[in-house]
Amino acid sequence: MKDILRIIKKYNSFALFCHVSPDADALGSMNALRLILKKLNKKVYAYCDGVVPSNISFLDVKLEENEKHIMQVDVCIMLDCNSSGRIGKYAELFDKAKIKVVIDHHQKSDYKFDYSLIDTNSPSTADILYEIIKELNVTINSQIALNLYAGLSSDTGCFMHSSTNAMSHKHAYELLGYNFNLAEVNYNMFKYKGSNYLYFYKTALKNTKAYLGGKLYVTFFNYKEYLRYQDICENPSAFSFLEGIEGNEIRVKIxxxxxxTFSISFRSNKYVNVCDIARVFNGGGHIRAAGAEVMLPYKELLQQIIEVSKKVL
Ligand SMILES: [Mn+2]
Structure with a gap:
């Protein structure tokens, strides 16, 4: 923390990065830090290889497209992920950065940073960043507070995931003092759905199969279905309607x-470490939420998922 505060005070120009398929913690943390650095009169550029999901456009993230700044800035900061493989098309430029910093809460990778603040016990990157910001003596405004709140609310599933702790509530309490529209933020993140969700749900239910006595659910979208519902499929919470069904522990979205070529995400309810399952497929993530990218014929992939799940269950 001290090193990162020193770096922020000392240097004048920064490029910020977050992971592909960005969520409200990735974008909210990055945007809050962007606004803070601007208040400190620093030059700052925010990069994300991915589109801002429409339901979190209220974050008002300003993304930079011009890559030339990346090589010119003093410091590159990665948020909400900790290897250049997670930042998509900007990976090679990040690898060449003069000073590499990371602020994150995911399981550590082998990637080398000059300064790193990774707290896997923190429910969100926004929580870590808020602690940093409090030390910087900058006045937080409602826009910054809203971005931080969106990050911590999003990653705790509106304070319902097991990662939620007293600190999440304390930070939320403090941020709410900055006067933003809480109901609107949470409505957009947790309730809003486009009208095509009805058809998406029909397809998702049709494509969900139960295995291992219902302990494992697998939802598969083939290429055609994926293209049709691409936006919704990329929203992790779109599949949360399967959460909490009695007897089920592992949910897999393919x-x-x-x-x-398949993008897989794993979720568990109470006891299975899905990060261990994802690692079998060269992926990673958290204990209750993880993912991987796999090239295999579908039948083989499904068979492997069932076998690995059987072992960990
Ligand atoms: Mn996060």
Missing amino acids: LEKTKD
């Missing part, structure tokens, strides 16, 4: 992004 999206066919090109022929025989």
Whole structure:
């Protein structure tokens, strides 16, 4: 923390990065830090290889497209992920950065940073960043507070995930003092759905199969279905309607992004460490939420998922 505060005070120009398929913690943390650095009269550029989901456009993230700044800035900061493999098309430029910093709460990778603040016990990157910001003596405004709140609310599933702790509530309490529209933020993140959700749900239910006596659910979207519902499929909470069904522990979402290339996400309810399952497929993540990208024929992939799940269950 001290090193990162020193770096922020000392240097004048920064490029910020967050992970592909960005969520409200990735974008909210990055945007809050962008606004803070601007208040400190620093030059700052925010990069994300991905589109801002429409339901969190209220964050008002300003993304930079011009890559030339990345090589010119003093410091590159990665948020809400901790290896350049997670930032998509900006990976190679980040690898060449003069000073690499990371602020994150995911399980550590082998990637080397010059300064790193990774707290896997923190429910969100926004929580960590808020602690940093409090030390910087900058006046937080409602826009900054809203971005931080969106991050911590999003990653705790509106304070319902097991990662939620007293600190999440304390930070939320403090941030609410900055006067933003709480109901609107949470409505957009947790309730709002486009009208095509009805058809998406029908397809998702049709494509969900139960295995291992119902302990494992697998929802598969083939290439055609994925293309049709791409936006919704990329929203992790779109599949949360399967959460909490009695007897179920592991939920797997498989999206066919090109022929025989699948993006898989794993979720568990109470006791299975899905990060261990994801690692079998060269992926990673958290204990209750993890993911991987796999190239295999679908039948083989499904068979492997069932076998690995059987072991960990
Ligand atoms: Mn996060």
